[in-house]
Amino acid sequence: MVLALLLGLFGAIRLPVAEETPHYTWVEQSCAPAYDCRFAYVPLKHRSDFVLAIDHQPNGDHYRLTVGRTGLELEAVTNGEVTQLGRARGYRPRSFTQEMEVVVKRRPGTIAVVQGPEIVLSVVADQFAEGSLGYLGTLGDESQPEVRYQPVAEVHFADDFMRAASDSSAWQQRSGRWVMNSVSRLGSKPTMSSNPFCVVNRAKDRSLLTAGDWFWDDYAASASARAEGDGWLGIAAYCRSESNYLLFRWSSSRQVGGGLKQLVAVTDGREWVLAAAAGGYQSEQWYRLAIKATDAYVGGYIDDREVLRARNDSFGGGPMGLFTEGLDLAYFDDVVAQSCRDVYDDFDRPGGLKWTTVGGAWRCDRGRFLSAPCRDDAPAMVVAGERDWRDYAATATFTAEGTGAVGLAVNVQSPEDYLLLQASEAAGGGARTAISLVVVEAGKRQVRSQHVVEGALSGSHSLKLTTDNGYLAGEWDGRRVVEAIDFSCRPGKVALLHAQKSPVLFEDLGVEFVGEAETVEQPAVAESMVTDNLMVDWSSPQGAWRRPDPGSGGVRWHRGTFFDDAVLKLPLTQARTRQLEIILAGEKGRADQGYHVLLDGAGSCTLSKLGKQLGSAVLPADGDSLWIGLRGTVVTVTVEGTAPLLHYLDDTPPSGHLLGLASGSAGVDFASLEVSSRNMLDYVFTRAPVDWYVQRGLWGTTTRWNCKKDWSFFGAHKYADYCVPTIWSKQAFRGDLVLEMYAGLPMDTSPNPGYTDPSNLNCTLFGNGRDLSSGYSFIYAGWHNTRSALFRQAQEVGASTRHHFVNPISSNPAFHRHWFYIRAEKIGNRLTYSVDDSPVAEYVDPDPLTAGRVALWSFNNGLMVARARIWFQEKTEGSRFPEPLDRPKARPRTLSVRSGLSCTFERDLGTFDTTGLPADAALLERDSSTSAKGRYSLKATNSTSGGSFAFWAANTELNLNEAPYLSFDYRFPPEAKVNLYLKIDKRYYALVLTGEEQSETVARVIGRIPDFTADGQWHHAEFDLLGAIKTAYGGRVPGDVQSVSFATPRGSYLWCGFGGNPWGTTLNLDNFYLGGYPKGAAAGS
Template sequence: MRIEGIRYQPTEAVFFTDDFTRGEDNLGIWRKEGQWALSGVDSPQPNPNLSANPFALHAQLSAEHPMAHAVVGYWFWHGYAAQVSVKIQGQARAGLKAYLDDAGNCWALEIEPQGKWRYYPKGVIRLVRIKDGERKVADERPLPLERDQWYQLRLTYDGERIKGWLDDKLIVWSISDEFPMGRIGLIASGRGSVFFDDVIVAPPNQLAEVAKHIKITEQFTREHTMTEWATERGAFVEDKTNPGLWWHQGILFGDWEFDLALPSDDRLKGTFTLYFCPTQRSGESPIALRLTRRRKPSRTIVRLNTRLPIPLPIGVSIPVKSPGQNDFLITLLSGKRRVRRMKFSPRKAFGQILRVRRLGNRLSAKLGDKILFSINDKSVQAVRYLSFRSDGWEPDWSRSYLWCSHLLDDTFSIAPTRWRAGRGVWQVTARWPCSPGWAWFGGTGHRFPTLWSKTSFEGDTIIEAFVALKMKSRGNPYPNPRDMNVSFCADGWNLNSGYTFILAGWGNKGSALFRRGKKVAFNPEARFRHPTTGNFAGFHRHWFHIRIVKFGGYIACYVDKKLVVEWTDPEPLHGGHIAFWTVDNGLLLARVRVWYEKLNSYQPAPLPPSGLPDELPAEPQSVRGWMPIWNDESRAIITPLDEGDGVCVTNAMSGGRMLVSAPIANIKVDENSTLKMRMRIPLDVRINLYLKLNGKLCAIPLTGDLSHPSDIIAFRPEQDDVRLDENTRWVDIQLNLHRIGMMMGVP
């Protein structure tokens, strides 16, 4: 074979994104097989311009259509990484194809949840090579995967290996000596539903840059009730001892980038100074970047009058003017010493992005594409805080953004792949029935909607969340305003395993901090004031700003910049997962920031407590006469003890009310009737004993007061009736049933 006339066809780097925000009939760029549709917001009147994340692509799988396939791109695409977010419901598997050629050859990354029930996660992730019609599993790993959870899939090629990633973690890989190129595709098979969102195809380094910048619905940045969380300006608070100095509330543990959008109006004048500080002390002389807009017209200093000689008797007046100023200065300062100074034309500078970057000991900046400076100094590594002072102008905060390598920042404008729904349905949902277009990410459909972080954080941490309660209806908008709660340093399964900050708990009676189920601080004044639709600014349209600072053993919890509770733990918990949850409400999250010292572990889903079965029985099973009573809050599993006639009761779901019926019924009560029981109750479990006498119910608290319906009579036992050994946690119960009946008015 002889080849002549070789030519090079220049191509740009591949860059393609799709978040499916479009009309339902506008999916023409995707070549589809199977049943596909757009899935929208939980609202009767959705409005994409007022929603956090309005759409996802939905593959509908059934016996008639067990497969779905969608392809986009061109045969010459190469040198890219492909990424997509996916959620699986039902008995299905789903994945991402890359480097797909016209013959169908490609690589595929697939996930398949395989657990028999939700609270025992099992599954597998596979890297598959499809070539010449044959399917070969190149690598496979078991993982604790759950249905109805969002995961992020990514395929990359580094010149030697095809790599499969799950939630930014490299899981599977295979060596390839081929040059991969081609389209990308979305695949689903089985029975149920699969949702896809946030498709990105880009060079690997550019993919990382895209991930740095979060999305915020533009209208949110324009609303005065939302600017505190929707723009970077809201992250700054004024120094109480130094008016005019504003501190960013985050802490910069790692490398960072700060994009400052210079305003488009070049007629502004004055200075804006950004300080890079090792601590939050106003008297320091830190590294600073001063931006000065000088705008001063020239003025006449003196006017010279003269007369031309005869025969031209003409007088001439000549003004002498001072030079005007019309420039833009960028000055780098170290303390009071000027390190670098650069001058620009205002028209070329204003409207541009000024990016300041810290990478290790190096601090650099560029304006647009022009590099301004790059310095290497040990003091740069010590920078932990940012502050600014303005005299005349500020950046365009709606286009400014701070990124940090040790920051989780989520506006939930993309699929929530860094979180897992522990309880309830978590989706973008309308906040107000009276204005159903406004929608944010939130949890509903359960008495305790709970959202967990997949990642575990360790060391010093700052947690920030902007939260609100979902309005229920126009007639009864907030029937039970209470509980905007945050658990942290927890195990990802049990809310009581770490610290918990409860805001407006116990029916809006106060706020408290707990350590592993024990109350360590309480503030009765920290509660919702006038939680009605009439209180627009303070509740109905307000986003509550919860801020939790944990430095070592010191913990401080703030709400709307006011300290609510603080406490120092003599034996601090060092790290764990974060959870947001509520009680008898829907909880909405507008934005969450977590500034952390280091990451601990990642788990797609937590493993449940030991002793749970692989598969939950279809119906409650009686064991030695004890019968679990299932509800949406618990799944009690009863197993016999090896010795004696006792049983072990385990809640297969974290938290909630676990109900078990004892093998005692139809007893005739007289003066000598006594109920004797012995049970071992873990420290983080609260138990009520319920008795039914002549049709009336009585609640007897054993290890802590539990709420119960008002039609149930409460009986508080005497000290000798219930004896608890704090060391072994064994409880001996001896109750006189006749005395209880007399108290209840039962003959």
């Protein structure tokens, strides 16, 4: 691909040529600051130069683009003199007889030319702007050329498909069979559903659905996506046609090699892989896919994490698209496209930021920005970006060997004016590093915040400096360590600095714009749910505020726990005319604590702490909203879009985490209050559940009540006896954590009573994403609705027999239509658990769990979740979710016989099988790594956490009189908990091995194998089955054995993974024999 030399790198070529003003044909007399100009021609017919005048000024100055037969040339015409800015040979098409499109992209400070599928020319052009656009000459023939002028603005596009199924006006089907999918198929009304629509592609061939305009550029496009099958799922950008676009695609983990992620440029139908990485998606899971495209880079994202990035000089713009290939079905929802000004530089090739050296010596070296050692007191400094950059986060990694300071600067106006995050050797020596926030004005340094961290400065580290509407924060190796406020900061460029006496390497600089007054978006709830009297507790803003408790001093506390960040937004008219007192960082039962913001109802506000006034201000008459916020240790009171009226940086902040309205607040309109926090995730499931991983069950928008199918919510139905529908948060958390869940049971039987076993509204905190028993688990109405309990891993540490469902039948609306408010929290080492604000259990953990995921689950039931909120202290990286274990392909088996069976597993699995068993059955395979005798044994692996762990030893009839005796070798680990079951005359009989006994109504116990040992070593077991059955039946045999199986005891919480059988548990069997008595043995022995 051909790219012209840039003016910024090689300078301009000045040609002292004076000329007369040509007679241009004008397309637009007064151009916008940013626009595109498009025209097309057939190269073979193009015999003379075509000239485009760009930003033509009244005095005749302009930029001139000449499209000739052999290339393109861009010049600046100033006072009649011509200066060459750049030239390019241009794109060489596959066919010179086909029409080729040219797009000229005029942006503030730059001009780029796209010819065919390539950006062939890109130059700095900041001499003049906003003039006229015209042309001179013809394109290919003598007819008047069609030159199109198009002003461009920021991209803002969103589609959640909430419209009539026949309305697809925003989209163009390039290929495939795309249709709308609606909850109406369930009998539900879209207006009474949490998430009623998405779009589905039913074609298996390569398919592309696009939306947007040809002049879209520099944007990020994202969509929620779910695949059924093993093909490609993707999202596209710059879709010039069905044969020309940029693509981020992802294949299934079930493909050879475990799947693949790719960034691809499709040019004239041919694919060019720009970047690739291993790893595939799991079928039937929701993900958030995104592609970020600019004229320099293209990036691929999964669940908001960048997974691929590559250089890009293709297409220059175009619509976004949804892509599939080779799938049975593909679902897409919640599509968003928006402008993106983010910048990256990997220092690998020209095309990133344009760096200007201020001090020292710098050079790019194979993906590293290398700075020579400083030889005097002046630091080495290099600057890039634009002077108008505002509110952004800059990140960079560096490797240093010495002890001199290393820094990252933002808001750089000059070498004497900038904001600096500096890392230097801490005073006093030792392996400690001082991290400082420094404001440099007119060359004078002022340290605004400093923190000392353990660890030496030498080595590789990361820096991140954020400036966001006056709030400043610095991170060291991914953790925020310093913060300050400075509302006088001007916008500016980014810079790298150091004062080391040895070389310093910088890598992967990024600039991400965060925007002014960034807040967490409020989730939308269907109006029918907001106004329903039985749903207002979870669906309406007022439902989030507790009623005043006795002894609370009349304070109405918000239900949230605001770790480190809280914003209350209210209309400015209400703030000026009503008396309100807002408490930030408050403590329940101590209304005097925290920060108090008093609005006196007469247009004034004051900020105080412990009765001491910290500041006051008069509210302006104009403005939309008043923002009262706490971020870290900074309190601000701001009218939206303006500088703060009040602000305070606290060196000794209060320890509370609550937001409240004091008793003096009168006439509060809760519907007008908006509460948000960066440390909160709020789910009403109006969008696809991309933040959740489905471990078990079929989760989605579905009905809760068979008798009232109009309503639909997010959840899972009971899909089998003893099922454990479970979803995990993809995000992991560290530190303190609070979960709020509004949940109920879906009906699973006829309208009356409606529920076969009403029980188990459960959740887990700090689990590992596989095993519920790895974290803190909170079980409500468990054990067939007899009790509730709190578990630390598999140990019960708190319980209540008072907390359970009361009269759980469909004719009792207090149960049937109620949404139970379940709250589980860990603050420090204290665990508390409540339901509908009634305390269930409390536990102080001497060794608290500190990190993990959240799970929502049930047992022997379905689970419906209307809303879930997670309040967290810190996000962290969790372990990868396990890939579904592959079931070995079926192999020929030894046929069974009525007179008995004998399996040594030397040739095959014999009669051992899982055909017809649930999806959570064991995975069976021959194991050559261990055996009791011979080369092979049978290995059974648990495919989930808990579950049935079931497999057949023989799924066929056996005559106990002919096969009365059982013997086998076994190797069980301590965590394996299974029994052996016989099915006789449609009833189960249990031979207890390592699993617990169970109810006689489930399986009658016929005995135990003496000294059965689960220690991971090989042992031998024998048992007289015939004698045991005769004993149970008074000397007779009720009939033939219909099956012999191993499984987890039914009805036990072992099915949930409590007490044993964690994910991936393996056990081995060998020399399995069911036949006649051995010599010397008799019946009953």
